[in-house]
Amino acid sequence: MKKQVLIVIIILVSLAMATLIGIQVFWIRNSIQLREANFRRSVDEAVNNALTKLEKIEIARRINSSDSIQHFLQKQDTRSREYERPVIPDTGIQMIKSETEAIPSLPGTTTMQNDTQGRLSGDLDEKKLAEVEHNLKKPEIEALRRQNMMMNRMMNQLLGSEVEKDIEKRITSGLIDTLIREEFIIKGITLAYEFGVFNPGRNKIVLEKTGQYHNELLQKGYSFPLMPVSGISTTDFLLVYFPEKSKHAFLSLYGMLFVSLALVIIIISAFTYSVLTIVKQRKLSELKNDFINNMTHEFKTPISTVSLACQALTDKDFPRSNELYDNYIQIIEDENRRLGVMAEKILQTAILEKGKxxxxxxxxxxxxxxxxxxxxxxxxxxxxxxxxxxxxxxxxxxxxxxxxxxxxxxxxxxxxxxxxxxxxxxxxxxxxxxxxxxxxxxxxxxxxxxxxxxxxxxxxxxxxxxxxxxxxxxxxxxxxxxxxxxxxxxxxxxxxxxxxxxxxxxxxxxxxxx
CATH class of the missing domain: 3.30.565.10 (Histidine kinase-like ATPase, C-terminal domain)
Structure with a gap:
C-alpha cells in the first residue's frame, strides 16, 4: 500500500470516527436535557400541589380563628332548605331550591358551606342586576344585599387578617415537609431534598428543613411563590433543592453512557490497532524486500565462484597440478560452507516467523x-x-x-x-x-x-x-x-x-x- 493512500485512509477514518463520537455526545446531551426537563416538570407539579394544600389549610385556619366568620357560618348551618325560585329571564341566574352541603374541613376547624354559587349562578353585570332587582320582591333584594355585604366583609377579614404575622409564625417546617413528601411520592420522586422559605423583604431564609444547605438553596434551589392562588398577600418564596440530583442524573444514564463509552473505546482501539498493523506490515514488507535483495546478492557471489572453479577443473586445457587442484577444491569448500551459513540464516528467519x-x-x-x-x-x-x-x-x-x-x-x-x-x-x-x-x-x-x-x-x-x-x-x-x-x-x-x-x-x- 502506498504511503499517500494510507494517509488518506487514516484521515477519512479519523473524520468518520470523530463524527460518530460527536453524534454520541449530541444524543447523550439531549437525553440529559430531556430528563432534566421532565424532572423539573414533575417537581413543579408536586410542589404546586403541595402549596395548594397549604393554602387551603391556611384559609381554614384563618376561618377558624375569625369570630365573625364563625358566626356567619353557624347561622348558615341553621338553614337547611331554601325555597325554589324561578329562572330570571335572559339573565342566566336561577334561584334554586337545594339542601346545603358542608365542605369537609380539617380537624378542629369550622365547616364552611358551599351554597353561595347554588343560590346565584351566572355573571352579574349592572344591566342584569337591575333586572334581578325588578323581578325580585323588595324583601328578597334586601336579603341578598345584606348577604352580599356580609360576604364581602367576611372575605376582606379573611384575606387581610394576620398579614402582619411572619410566615414562620403561621406555618411550620414539619407541615411543609409532610405536604411536599406526599406529593413527591405520588410523582415518583425519591431523591433526598431540602427546602427553605425565603423572605425578600428581610433578604434571608426564615424557615428551613435542616439548615445544612443554606447557600445551595439560594444559588441552585427551585423557587415557588407561597399562596399564589388564594390572593393572600405574601412576599415569601419556597425554595427546593436536591443535593444528589447530579449523581442521580448520572446514574440514570449510566447504562447508556457506559455502552457509548465502550463502543467509542472499541472503535478507537480497533482503528489504532489496524493503523499500527498496516504500518508495521508496510515496514516489514520493505524489510523483506531488502532481505531478498541482500540474500540474492549474497548467494550470487559464492555460486558464481563455485561455478568458475568447477569450469576450471573440467577444462581440458587447464594445467594439471596438485597445488592448483587443491586450491580450487579449497575455494569450492569455503564457498560451500558460506552457502551453508546463509542457508542457516534463512532457517533462522523461519523459526522467528513461527515463533516456535x-x-x-x-x-x-x-x-x-x-x-x-x-x-x-x-x-x-x-x-x-x-x-x-x-x-x-x-x-x-x-x-x-x-x-x-x-x-x-x-x-x-x-x-x-x-x-x-x-x-x-x-x-x-x-x-x-x-x-x-x-x-x-x-x-x-x-x-x-x-x-x-x-x-x-x-x-x-x-x-x-x-x-x-x-x-x-x-x-x-x-x-x-x-x-x-x-x-x-x-x-x-x-x-x-x-x-x-x-x-x-x-x-x-x-x-x-x-
Whole structure:
C-alpha cells in the first residue's frame, strides 16, 4: 500500500470516527436535557400541589380563628332548605331550591358551606342586576344585599387578617415537609431534598428543613411563590433543592453512557490497532524486500565462484597440478560452507516467523563452548589483523541449554563484533557469576550504536546503518535470532554502546531454564 493512500485512509477514518463520537455526545446531551426537563416538570407539579394544600389549610385556619366568620357560618348551618325560585329571564341566574352541603374541613376547624354559587349562578353585570332587582320582591333584594355585604366583609377579614404575622409564625417546617413528601411520592420522586422559605423583604431564609444547605438553596434551589392562588398577600418564596440530583442524573444514564463509552473505546482501539498493523506490515514488507535483495546478492557471489572453479577443473586445457587442484577444491569448500551459513540464516528467519523453537536441553560448559566457537571464527578475525581475547571469571559455567542454538548465539555476536569493527577488531569475551545463572559479555572496538538504533537492533530484519563502513554484509537476522533464543532459555540480552567507542552485549543465561 502506498504511503499517500494510507494517509488518506487514516484521515477519512479519523473524520468518520470523530463524527460518530460527536453524534454520541449530541444524543447523550439531549437525553440529559430531556430528563432534566421532565424532572423539573414533575417537581413543579408536586410542589404546586403541595402549596395548594397549604393554602387551603391556611384559609381554614384563618376561618377558624375569625369570630365573625364563625358566626356567619353557624347561622348558615341553621338553614337547611331554601325555597325554589324561578329562572330570571335572559339573565342566566336561577334561584334554586337545594339542601346545603358542608365542605369537609380539617380537624378542629369550622365547616364552611358551599351554597353561595347554588343560590346565584351566572355573571352579574349592572344591566342584569337591575333586572334581578325588578323581578325580585323588595324583601328578597334586601336579603341578598345584606348577604352580599356580609360576604364581602367576611372575605376582606379573611384575606387581610394576620398579614402582619411572619410566615414562620403561621406555618411550620414539619407541615411543609409532610405536604411536599406526599406529593413527591405520588410523582415518583425519591431523591433526598431540602427546602427553605425565603423572605425578600428581610433578604434571608426564615424557615428551613435542616439548615445544612443554606447557600445551595439560594444559588441552585427551585423557587415557588407561597399562596399564589388564594390572593393572600405574601412576599415569601419556597425554595427546593436536591443535593444528589447530579449523581442521580448520572446514574440514570449510566447504562447508556457506559455502552457509548465502550463502543467509542472499541472503535478507537480497533482503528489504532489496524493503523499500527498496516504500518508495521508496510515496514516489514520493505524489510523483506531488502532481505531478498541482500540474500540474492549474497548467494550470487559464492555460486558464481563455485561455478568458475568447477569450469576450471573440467577444462581440458587447464594445467594439471596438485597445488592448483587443491586450491580450487579449497575455494569450492569455503564457498560451500558460506552457502551453508546463509542457508542457516534463512532457517533462522523461519523459526522467528513461527515463533516456535523446540530446545534440546543438555548440560553444557559455557567456557568450552565459547572456545569452540572462537576457533571457527578466529580465522576471519585474524585476516583483518584482529584478535579475540577471553576472560572467564565465572566460577560456575555449566548450564542446561540447546548446544546448537547457543553456539549460533555466540557465533552471531562474535561475527557482528568483527564485521562492525572498521579496522583491526579487538574483541573480548568475558563471563561473570550471576544470581541463578551466568553472564557472558561480548565487547568490541567497533563503530558503536546510537541510542535511537539501540531500541531497534533486536527487531527482525533491522540493520544498523554502517556509516563509512560499506563492506558489511548480512540479512538483519542475527540479533533478532539471538534475542529469541536467549529468551527461550529464560535469559535476557542488553547492549551498552556509544557511537565511535564500540559496544558491549551482555547475555544472561540461567543454570536451569524454567
Amino acid at each position: 523453537l523446540a530446545l534440546r536441553l543438555e548440560t553444557i560448559d559455557v567456557h568450552h563452548l565459547i572456545q569452540d566457537v572462537i576457533k571457527n571464527i578466529a580465522i576471519q578475525v585474524e585476516i583483518r589483523d584482529g584478535s579475540i581475547n577471553t576472560a572467564f571469571q565465572a566460577r560456575e559455567s555449566y548450564v542446561k541449554a540447546d548446544k546448537m542454538h547457543l553456539s549460533n548465539v555466540i557465533y552471531n555476536l562474535l561475527d557482528n563484533a568483527n564485521k562492525y569493527s572498521p579496522r583491526k577488531p579487538q574483541i573480548q569475551v568475558m563471563t561473570q557469576d550471576g544470581e541463578g545463572g551466568i553472564f557472558i559479555l561480548f565487547r568490541d572496538n567497533g563503530i558503536g550504536i546510537s541510542k535511537v538504533n539501540q531500541k531497534k537492533i533486536f527487531e527482525k530484519l533491522y540493520r544498523v546503518p554502517t556509516g563509512d563502513v560499506h563492506n558489511v554484509k548480512g540479512f538483519g537476522l542475527g540479533l533478532s535470532y539471538v534475542k529469541f533464543v536467549v529468551e527461550k532459555h529464560g535469559g535476557n540480552i542488553s547492549v551498552e554502546s556509544e557511537v565511535g567507542k564500540g559496544s558491549t552485549f551482555k547475555v544472561f543465561l540461567p543454570f536451569n531454564p524454567s
